[in-house]
Amino acid sequence: MNNPNFDLLMFARGPLFDIALLVFVAGVLIRVVEILILGRKKDFSKAKGQPVQQGIKTIFTRTFPRPGAIKANPITIVGGYVFHIGFFIAFLLFVPHIALIEELTGLSWPGVGRVVIEGATVLAVIAGLALLYTRWKDPVRRKLTTWVDYLVLILSLLPLITGYVAVNKLFGDPTFMMALHVLSVDILMIVFPFTKLMHAFTFAMARYYNGSIQGRKGAES
Amino acid sequence: MPSSPLLPKMMKAHGVSRRSFLKYCATLTSVMALPPAMAPKIAHALETAPRPSVIWLSFQECTGCTEAITRSSAPSLEELIFDSISLDYHHTLQAASGDAAEHAREEAMKAHHGKYLVIVDGSIPLDEPGYSAIAGISNLDMLKETAAGAAAIVSIGTCAAYGGLPQANPNPTGAVAVSDIITDKPIINVPGCPPIPLVMTAVLAHYLTFGIPELDELGRPKAFFAESIHDRCYRRPFYDKGLFAESFDDEGARAGWCLYKLGCKGPTTKSVCATVKWNDSTSFPIQAGHGCLGCTEPDFWDNGGFYKPLSAPAGNYRRVGQAAVVAGVAAGAGGAYLAKKNKAKALAEHETVDAFTLEKEEGES
Secondary structure, eight states: OOOOOHHHHHHHTHHHHHHHHHHHHHHHHHHHHHHHHOOOOOOOOOOOOOHHHHHHHHHTTSSSOTHHHHSSSHHHHHHHHHHHHHHHHHHSHHHHHHHHHHHEEEEOOOOOHHHHHHHHHHHHHHHHHHHHHHHSSHHHHHHOOOOOHHHHHHHHHHHHHHHHHHHHHOOOHHHHHHHHHHHHHHHHHHHHGGSGGGGGHHHHHHHHHHHHHHHHTOOOO | OOOOHHHHHHHHTTTTTTHHHHHHHHHHHHHTTTOOHHHHHHHHHHHHOOOOOEEEEOOOOHHHHHHHHSSSSSHHHHHHHHHSSSEEEETTOOOOOHHHHHHHHHHHHHHHTTTTTEEEEEEEOOOGGGGGGTTTTHHHHHHHHTTEEEEEEEEEHHHHHOTTTTGGOTTTOEEEEETOOOOSSSEEEOOOSSSOOHHHHHHHHHHHHHHEEEEEEEESSSHHHHBBBHHHHHHHHHHTTOOOOSTTTSHHHHTBBBBBGTOOOOOOHHHHHHHHBBBTTTTHHHHHHHHOOOOOSTTTGSOOOSSSSSSSSSSSHHHHHHHHHEEEHHHHHHHHHHHHHHHHHHHHOOOOOOOHHHHHHHHHH
């Protein structure tokens, strides 16, 4: 006799995780390595400013919204922050996740308690839903949005929702919900390299290029 | 069969007071999550019920389940309950051996056809009958033959309930659980490696008094297998606070912090270990400082390693990860090389055009 829920969990953290890891790691590396090797066309003109310094500076300065941006798009900016910070607290400070990262890489750090993790999760989900809503409601943004954008946002929210449900045993068999949680992460890892989720790795390069181009021209960013 | 003494007589013989008997009935009532008013009913049923004939079949097992049920503190009421059934065949406990033993089984089957209870511990090998046989009878044949006239079957231990250790990868004997073979009889699974003695006797008491208990989707009595060990664990507050032992002898382990990172399977394991506990409610594995192995769940032996955290991947991720790094870097470099080559080729093949040629071409067309 088998426990189908546990078998699903073992599939999600066994063979499917292996496939997801392969697609995720290889996919991200293919894109990042290709971008780095291709680089940008060499600019032979004499730099009027400091391209490297401005490039590095831009990586950090673009983390903060430009003046007036919060007023213009409060939900996008605030929701974006809350979602990202909440997601990373839940992902990187929940001890079972740290145990997973330690198993994969040998790196470990202390985690935080359940109140913080679950608070961050709830806020991140609310923020994600708000972002989804404004994207759908605003006619301009709606025109700019492809189905992949919706898919990516929903796939990013699923691990948070399923994890919360599984840990708190809100509904369904807890082992089954845990299997769904791991499955949702596997799927997120598989689509990662092929979608805009790649921004998690490419944002620094893109900001550096932008900053260095402006810096070469003598502008400050 | 000779007329069987009822429980009160047995109690007298063992020097057990009625008070402790009633206490035991109350314990059973509470561990089975029955209303307190049921306690006198259980006591009455146990006192008046004739001893049912029980045939205990031991197949591919380690005798740990029998050890557990007999090694409860003496003279235990668990033992008494066991005495209160007519254990007609149990090849570890019975005095008879050889043909006499087999005759006892056959006689019990004949005399109580359709009424006797079969208890099985151990899994059944299907690959080769000779892997496990008793008195020349293969386990498979003996189970089929004995189950045919049984009122119900109780699969004691994870081996009988789910295949257990003998079924662990690569399952050399083709071991299966009782429920994989017998499908036309009610089967109560009491998994555990071994099951808690009180749970075994409580299930028997329930069967004697109220019949088959309510079972979950894995055939386990819900009274004992409805909640996870994690939810009832006394170390749970540390899990909630984010305090975890990193090794078996660090500060955290000494302070009694959560054993999740050391591989505890409490969150996915359903059993009453954390509340009923073992050895007269003295302790249970997590209290002794070791994580739960998940022994009441199917395939617990193969579920990703006893000392690996539940959240850690269970597959061949290290090799896959290394291969992915090599393949990713190589493919990325290859892609960049191809792109550069294409660019160079396009540049080389680019034909320059001047206004004069264009005008000339236009004039011709």
